[in-house]
Amino acid sequence: MRAPFDGAVAGVTASAPHAMIRTPRANAAAKAKPAGRTRRQEKAEQVRLALFDAAARVVGKHGYAGASVARITTLAGVAQGTFYNYFASRQDLLDQLLPAMGEEMLAHIAAEVRGERDEVAREERRFRAFFGFLQKRPAFLRILNEAEVYAPRGFRAHFANIAAEYRRALERAHERGALPGFADDEIEPLVFLLMAARSYTSLRYAQGPAGRVKAPPESLIRAYVKLLRHGLAGGTAGP
Amino acid sequence: MRAPFDGAVAGVTASAPHAMIRTPRANAAAKAKPAGRTRRQEKAEQVRLALFDAAARVVGKHGYAGASVARITTLAGVAQGTFYNYFASRQDLLDQLLPAMGEEMLAHIAAEVRGERDEVAREERRFRAFFGFLQKRPAFLRILNEAEVYAPRGFRAHFANIAAEYRRALERAHERGALPGFADDEIEPLVFLLMAARSYTSLRYAQGPAGRVKAPPESLIRAYVKLLRHGLAGGTAGP
Amino acid sequence: MRAPFDGAVAGVTASAPHAMIRTPRANAAAKAKPAGRTRRQEKAEQVRLALFDAAARVVGKHGYAGASVARITTLAGVAQGTFYNYFASRQDLLDQLLPAMGEEMLAHIAAEVRGERDEVAREERRFRAFFGFLQKRPAFLRILNEAEVYAPRGFRAHFANIAAEYRRALERAHERGALPGFADDEIEPLVFLLMAARSYTSLRYAQGPAGRVKAPPESLIRAYVKLLRHGLAGGTAGP
Amino acid sequence: MRAPFDGAVAGVTASAPHAMIRTPRANAAAKAKPAGRTRRQEKAEQVRLALFDAAARVVGKHGYAGASVARITTLAGVAQGTFYNYFASRQDLLDQLLPAMGEEMLAHIAAEVRGERDEVAREERRFRAFFGFLQKRPAFLRILNEAEVYAPRGFRAHFANIAAEYRRALERAHERGALPGFADDEIEPLVFLLMAARSYTSLRYAQGPAGRVKAPPESLIRAYVKLLRHGLAGGTAGP
DNA sequence: AATGAATGAGAGTTCATTCAT
DNA sequence: AATGAATGAACTCTCATTCAT
Numbered sequence: 001m002r003a004p005f006d007g008a009v010a011g012v013t014a015s016a017p018h019a020m021i022r023t024p025r026a027n028a029a030a031k032a033k034p035a036g037r038t039r040r041q042e043k044a045e046q047v048r049l050a051l052f053d054a055a056a057r058v059v060g061k062h063g064y065a066g067a068s069v070a071r072i073t074t075l076a077g078v079a080q081g082t083f084y085n086y087f088a089s090r091q092d093l094l095d096q097l098l099p100a101m102g103e104e105m106l107a108h109i110a111a112e113v114r115g116e117r118d119e120v121a122r123e124e125r126r127f128r129a130f131f132g133f134l135q136k137r138p139a140f141l142r143i144l145n146e147a148e149v150y151a152p153r154g155f156r157a158h159f160a161n162i163a164a165e166y167r168r169a170l171e172r173a174h175e176r177g178a179l180p181g182f183a184d185d186e187i188e189p190l191v192f193l194l195m196a197a198r199s200y201t202s203l204r205y206a207q208g209p210a211g212r213v214k215a216p217p218e219s220l221i222r223a224y225v226k227l228l229r230h231g232l233a234g235g236t237a238g239p
Numbered sequence: 240m241r242a243p244f245d246g247a248v249a250g251v252t253a254s255a256p257h258a259m260i261r262t263p264r265a266n267a268a269a270k271a272k273p274a275g276r277t278r279r280q281e282k283a284e285q286v287r288l289a290l291f292d293a294a295a296r297v298v299g300k301h302g303y304a305g306a307s308v309a310r311i312t313t314l315a316g317v318a319q320g321t322f323y324n325y326f327a328s329r330q331d332l333l334d335q336l337l338p339a340m341g342e343e344m345l346a347h348i349a350a351e352v353r354g355e356r357d358e359v360a361r362e363e364r365r366f367r368a369f370f371g372f373l374q375k376r377p378a379f380l381r382i383l384n385e386a387e388v389y390a391p392r393g394f395r396a397h398f399a400n401i402a403a404e405y406r407r408a409l410e411r412a413h414e415r416g417a418l419p420g421f422a423d424d425e426i427e428p429l430v431f432l433l434m435a436a437r438s439y440t441s442l443r444y445a446q447g448p449a450g451r452v453k454a455p456p457e458s459l460i461r462a463y464v465k466l467l468r469h470g471l472a473g474g475t476a477g478p
Numbered sequence: 479m480r481a482p483f484d485g486a487v488a489g490v491t492a493s494a495p496h497a498m499i500r501t502p503r504a505n506a507a508a509k510a511k512p513a514g515r516t517r518r519q520e521k522a523e524q525v526r527l528a529l530f531d532a533a534a535r536v537v538g539k540h541g542y543a544g545a546s547v548a549r550i551t552t553l554a555g556v557a558q559g560t561f562y563n564y565f566a567s568r569q570d571l572l573d574q575l576l577p578a579m580g581e582e583m584l585a586h587i588a589a590e591v592r593g594e595r596d597e598v599a600r601e602e603r604r605f606r607a608f609f610g611f612l613q614k615r616p617a618f619l620r621i622l623n624e625a626e627v628y629a630p631r632g633f634r635a636h637f638a639n640i641a642a643e644y645r646r647a648l649e650r651a652h653e654r655g656a657l658p659g660f661a662d663d664e665i666e667p668l669v670f671l672l673m674a675a676r677s678y679t680s681l682r683y684a685q686g687p688a689g690r691v692k693a694p695p696e697s698l699i700r701a702y703v704k705l706l707r708h709g710l711a712g713g714t715a716g717p
Numbered sequence: 718m719r720a721p722f723d724g725a726v727a728g729v730t731a732s733a734p735h736a737m738i739r740t741p742r743a744n745a746a747a748k749a750k751p752a753g754r755t756r757r758q759e760k761a762e763q764v765r766l767a768l769f770d771a772a773a774r775v776v777g778k779h780g781y782a783g784a785s786v787a788r789i790t791t792l793a794g795v796a797q798g799t800f801y802n803y804f805a806s807r808q809d810l811l812d813q814l815l816p817a818m819g820e821e822m823l824a825h826i827a828a829e830v831r832g833e834r835d836e837v838a839r840e841e842r843r844f845r846a847f848f849g850f851l852q853k854r855p856a857f858l859r860i861l862n863e864a865e866v867y868a869p870r871g872f873r874a875h876f877a878n879i880a881a882e883y884r885r886a887l888e889r890a891h892e893r894g895a896l897p898g899f900a901d902d903e904i905e906p907l908v909f910l911l912m913a914a915r916s917y918t919s920l921r922y923a924q925g926p927a928g929r930v931k932a933p934p935e936s937l938i939r940a941y942v943k944l945l946r947h948g949l950a951g952g953t954a955g956p
Numbered sequence: 957a958a959t960g961a962a963t964g965a966g967a968g969t970t971c972a973t974t975c976a977t
Numbered sequence: 978a979a980t981g982a983a984t985g986a987a988c989t990c991t992c993a994t995t996c997a998t
């Protein structure tokens with residue numbers, strides 16, 4: 001709700017699909033008093049969050065290549081050494097960035113799609129929600145973009161998350177008979193084709209100057225919907 | 240046929256759509272004796288080519304991040320300092336890599352599409368030809384992938400090249416009435432959606448272990464063609 | 479018999495020849511109630527012992543260089559900060575390690591020598607007992623080895639201990655007329671020459687792979703005894 | 718002859734038992750003009766020597782642990798990066814230090830021993846020459862001492878060198894009948910016992926304050942000679 | 957007395973670029 | 978035009994020690 005990541009990190013912790021997330025706190029947790037978190041734990045969590053948040057901002061602004069530990073810790077307001085109390089390495093944090101924000105994105109999109117029955121309309125909502133999320137979290141665009149190269153482990157985790165979610169959605173649609181012409185082994189390719197549309201066009205249309213993020217033009221959404229509804233024929237007969 | 244890039248580089252030099260490509264050679268060319276190239280010029284061109292070729296191989300194998308000037312010059316068999324007689328900076332060469340290979344790719348695809356009239360069938364041919372090219376030039380997949388992050392200028396130049404070519408094709412199709420449902424301002428989005436499909440799926444399907452490049456599965460191509468032909472409905476009525 | 483050092487440390491405390499050994503406990507000891515140790519004191523002594531024992535194990539396995547406070551406290555099962563309640567610094571503990579084990583070694587050797595009257599035979603027993611001790615306490619070999627460089631104060635203390643003991647033995651032998659050719663001022667050099675033999679050959683012959691400790695070959699002991707009995711002539715006339 | 722290492726390094730290069738010695742120059746050497754060294758090569762050799770010399774001084778003064786690349790390069794008057802043009806790593810240089818000086822030591826000792834026939838007298842000369850060398854190269858004492866722990870590869874190389882040399886000498890003596898009481902398999906132990914005497918006593922007697930090196934007392938040498946000549950009996954009958 | 961997170965100086969190493977030869 | 982050694986800033990990471998809780 002407020003600073004980036006408050007929600008995102010909580011989301012990750014909740015669903016916890018990231019074996020790589022591990023902080024010093026983890027050990028101490030075992031000895032924790034049953035009655036709620038201690039002050040120390042709270043403070044530690046704050047620092048962790050501050051580092052996470054700082055990393056997201058720094059990557060958003062300078063890219064992964066420019067995300068030095070020095071920059072991140074300075075922005076977070078802690079000493080460089082402190083970083084290594086929370087993350088095993090620079091790469092460790094970098095690899096957690098995308099999956100964490102990805103969870104948040106998924107939640108954001110899911111909320112927008114709820115209620116719509118028609119599959120193309122659902123996809124249109126997802127598409128719009130994706131772009132909406134980019135505006136809510138401008139850093140995400142760059143993080144998403146560069147992660148494949150700079151944080152491949154994190155990228156793969158995120159990719160698997162998103163693809164699994166998408167696949168579930170398309171498989172349900174398939175069962176409902178909403179994708180009549182497609183065979184079972186064509187669902188996965190379809191997943192990637194839809195992810196491609198979203199991801200690739202965001203690079204062209206959302207990326208503004210100086211890290212700014214723009215809303216996508218309606219013509220893009222119209223073209224996408226037509227393609228999904230009728231293919232390249234685009235709906236000859238008109239709506 | 241033989242070493243990568245002999246053709247590619249020639250192609251670039253020929254069509255020269257890259258404002259950023261400018262080397263010390265350019266100056267020398269101005270002074271060239273009218274009667275053909277001197278020995279010196281030929282030798283220089285050879286060195287330039289060797290550096291280019293070495294860079295492509297190195298990036299293909301080690302990625303842009305691992306493409307140090309030392310590695311490139313060692314592979315090319317020249318001293319490190321020599322590099323800067325031909326390229327303004329490491330980045331300069333890196334930015335020329337993708338546009339050069341992109342020209343070659345364009346030529347390869349154009350040759351495969353020739354003769355086909357149906358627009359969906361043409362796109363299928365392009366799609367197949369793209370994957371075919373990846374197998375011919377395995378290094379291209381990695382270069383294409385990483386360029387956006389490591390050689391953004393080069394990536395943009397390449398992207399503009401490809402998009403322009405695509406746009407021309409789709410606009411001709413549009414004029415022929417092959418994209419009946421689409422408005423003028425939806426052609427460009429369509430271009431990006433088709434590029435997205437090609438580019439994004441290549442990452443998922445073509446990337447084999449250890450830099451190997453695989454052929455795409457037929458299910459992917461079937462799904463793509465169905466999507467183009469009928470949208471998500473996928474051709475309920477059958478072909 | 480059980481955890482290393484129970485005895486060793488007790489020994490140190492008993493004979494206390496180490497001016498440098500002084501821990502927070504020492505203060506507490508002053509305030510001790512006359513009637514035996516309190517629970518608190520016992521607990522504290524346990525922690526001290528645990529740290530000591532952990533340090534010996536860590537140095538035995540990872541060497542002094544790898545004996546970080548973090549590793550030692552983790553193995554001892556206490557927090558890092560606790561360390562500084564018992565030792566003034568990392569170096570302080572490290573410097574106590576060798577003298578403590580050295581006392582144990584001395585006791586071990588003394589027990590083996592008892593009863594033998596011939597001086598060369600006594601030295602042979604010491605020599606064998608030294609190697610025997612190494613096998614009983616494998617960590618000692620590494621500690622002894624590295625202490626000179628990493629814990630020079632501790633090394634000097636240990637060295638002085640051993641040399642003093644040795645000197646006492648040789649002086650008694652001298653008085654008995656067992657070292658007929660040597661002048662008074664040659665006793666000390668002799669001490670160092672005997673210590674040299676023991677210490678140096680242990681590095682060559684006892685050190686096995688992966689911290690394992692081997693028994694010395696009999697040929698070494700034969701050569702040593704011959705040297706002591708007859709010099710380089712080695713006993714031409716037979717024994 | 719002048720600055721430390723001029724000779725030492727040459728010595729190493731000559732007998733070259735150190736597979737680990739490798740500098741960038743090695744490549745270039747292949748292309749070298751036949752007619753003598755170029756200026757560049759000479760300069761490079763100078764820098765290499767300067768680094769070597771600086772390293773020896775630094776280790777002599779601050780120990781291996783204090784021999785940071787920064788200190789070494791500062792003393793040598795070159796930039797830190799330059800270091801890595803000559804040595805693969807800090808450890809690489811550190812491992813070369815002892816073998817290089819060891820060769821010089823060997824030469825020094827050999828020169829002193831020449832001419833003497835009696836084996837004990839030869840060993841006395843070696844012993845004296847060893848201490849003499851320590852005074853000529855004060856840094857050597859510390860380097861020798863710490864190498865086992867900080868530069869184990871270098872130490873092993875040096876140790877093997879010295880032991881081989883010694884062994885050759887003792888085997889020749891053995892063949893001459895100079896070590897009448899010793900069996901073949903006792904020669905090696907003898908080698909180590911003599912090396913022990915030299916090495917260990919140097920720590921006790923040569924080490925002065927502040928890296929100063931003292932001459933050994935005559936009593937040490939007398940004791941040593943007596944031990945070698947008659948064993949612990951020390952020559953009852955007198956000379 | 958025990959905790960353990962925070963600190964920050966300092967380590968080794970890399971590499972694009974320069975420039976005297 | 979070619980060389981390749983020199984440069985030095987920048988990087989990630991370690992760890993003994995401190996100190997508020």
